[in-house]
Amino acid sequence: MCVLGVLLFVTLSVAALALGPNATEGWLPLEADNKKKIPILVEWDGKSAVVHTGKQLKSIQAFSDSASKSTPELSSFVIEMTAKRQTHYVLFAVRPSGFKDFQLLADEFRQKKVDVGYEPISQDKPVRLLQPSK
Amino acid sequence: MRRRRKEPEAVQPSLVPMVDLLSNTVGVLVFIMIFTVMAASGVVVLKRLPLEHSTSATPANFLCEKDRILPLNNEDLSLRLRKKWGSPRSIFDIYSWIARYDGIEAEDGHFIARGETNLTHGSYSISTLFTPKPDGGYARQEIHLRDSAYRQYLAALDGKSRFVHFFVRPDGLESFFLARKIAAEEMGFSTGWMPLDTDQPLRFVSEGRAATQQ
Numbered sequence: 001m002c003v004l005g006v007l008l009f010v011t012l013s014v015a016a017l018a019l020g021p022n023a024t025e026g027w028l029p030l031e032a033d034n035k036k037k038i039p040i041l042v043e044w045d046g047k048s049a050v051v052h053t054g055k056q057l058k059s060i061q062a063f064s065d066s067a068s069k070s071t072p073e074l075s076s077f078v079i080e081m082t083a084k085r086q087t088h089y090v091l092f093a094v095r096p097s098g099f100k101d102f103q104l105l106a107d108e109f110r111q112k113k114v115d116v117g118y119e120p121i122s123q124d125k126p127v128r129l130l131q132p133s134k
Numbered sequence: 135m136r137r138r139r140k141e142p143e144a145v146q147p148s149l150v151p152m153v154d155l156l157s158n159t160v161g162v163l164v165f166i167m168i169f170t171v172m173a174a175s176g177v178v179v180l181k182r183l184p185l186e187h188s189t190s191a192t193p194a195n196f197l198c199e200k201d202r203i204l205p206l207n208n209e210d211l212s213l214r215l216r217k218k219w220g221s222p223r224s225i226f227d228i229y230s231w232i233a234r235y236d237g238i239e240a241e242d243g244h245f246i247a248r249g250e251t252n253l254t255h256g257s258y259s260i261s262t263l264f265t266p267k268p269d270g271g272y273a274r275q276e277i278h279l280r281d282s283a284y285r286q287y288l289a290a291l292d293g294k295s296r297f298v299h300f301f302v303r304p305d306g307l308e309s310f311f312l313a314r315k316i317a318a319e320e321m322g323f324s325t326g327w328m329p330l331d332t333d334q335p336l337r338f339v340s341e342g343r344a345a346t347q348q
Contacts, residue, residue, distance in 0.1 A: 010167065027183055037185075089185060096304030099329035103343065117185040117348065120307055120329065 024126040027091070027119070037115065039091040040081065041129045044105060046098035051077065052129060062105055070108055082112040089115035093127045096120070186346050191324065193299035193345040194291050196313065197266055197336060198306030203313045204244045204271030205287050206264060206301070208338060211247035214240035215262065219249065232258050244270030250337075261339045274309040278316065288321050297324040299345045303332055 027041070041052040044062075051058045060073045070078070081090055090109050094102050099120075106116050121127055195206040218238045222231035235249040250261045277284040288298065298317040302310045310327065317323045326347040330336065 039183075091183060094329055096307065099302075099304060100331035100334060102329050115185055117183055118329075119183050119348075120302060120310070120327070122307065 024128055025121060026128060026130045027093075028130045036087075037089045038087060039117070039129060040088055041091050041093060041127070043093045043095065043121075043127060044098040044102060045095045045123075046101055049074065049077075049105065063101070068104065074105075074108065078108050078112055078114070081109060081114045085112070085114045089117060091129070092116065092118040093121045094118050095123050097123060186326075186348055188344065189297060189324070189347045191295055191297045191347070193326065194288075194296045195299050195301065195345070197264075197271070197301045197303075197330075198310040198313065199266065199303040200305050201274045201309050202271040202306070203274070203277055203284055203309050204266050205284075206245055206336070207242060208247070208262070208264065211240050211242060211245065211264070212262060212338075215247055215249050229253060229258075232260065235260060241267075243267070259340065261337050261342075264336045264338070266336075274312055277309070277313060284313065285316065285321070288317055288323065291323070293321070293323055297326060297347050299325070299347075300327040301330045301336060302327050303330050305332065 043050040043052075047061070049060045049062045051060060060077055061071050062074045063069060064071055081088065092102070092106065098105075102118070106118065109116050195208055197204040197206055215235075215238050218240065219235050220231075222228050232251050233253055236251040238249040240247045244267055246265045246267065248263045248265065250263055252259045252261075272282065272284045276282050279285075291298075298314070300310050300314060314325050314327070318325045324347050326345055328343075328345065
């Protein structure tokens, strides 16, 4: 019985850890389906923007030290998104540390008429996009 | 002489079925553990995310901070500030009238609104600073109650001409998620939100950013 109890405890603990705060959050954009636009997920923590392209992650330093001037990396990403704004939009996962400067970042895209969506997420929670079911 | 009946010997149960039972149960538990780890290493939480879009509906604002939801009735507070402010006495009184907005205060149960002006050579700006009261708003634990003040506040809003808009601070994330769920999924409102850092003041500027639906 002791063995059973220990194993049950271990099973529940593993399940709790796996399903707990460190579980990956999967996002399923609904509105994008309606607008037939493809979301590009960008994690924003206040310093760098992590762009999810397929299964690859690309980190971009968004602003220079002045906090208002965008870096060449960000500018090229904005240009890239502007070129495909009819078919894609930027979906931000905004972490609490990025709350302060988020509107600055989003404005870079809004000014180029790139659609944006944004959703807050806990500081350390991993996130990824799900493919909408057809 | 009566012969004493021989006492039956105690039957020793075989341990083999017990071992079978134990090994079967252990096997099932290990299987469940492996399955859980494999399943949970992927995606667990589903969220349905809308896109930002402008709207003709007017926002019913809330501030989410310190695990509380504070209804911000900025329209009523601004109206009261304007009444206190009055009107310019003449065309030559314009600048001093603008300056008189600075420092005027009005309050309700949740916020203190304070007028602010900035007059420089040839230009001016007008803003209103909303400071939450320490005991204002509703705690997260109470808003999901069936007859909570938050639900009553929402029920009094017109769902066609209003949408629910949240200003969210880092320490108000959980209350935001719950409040938005109630507003959107249970009461059918469109919603939107705007991030606000811990030390960023909640200030409405005359030509500020418009609230958008999400």
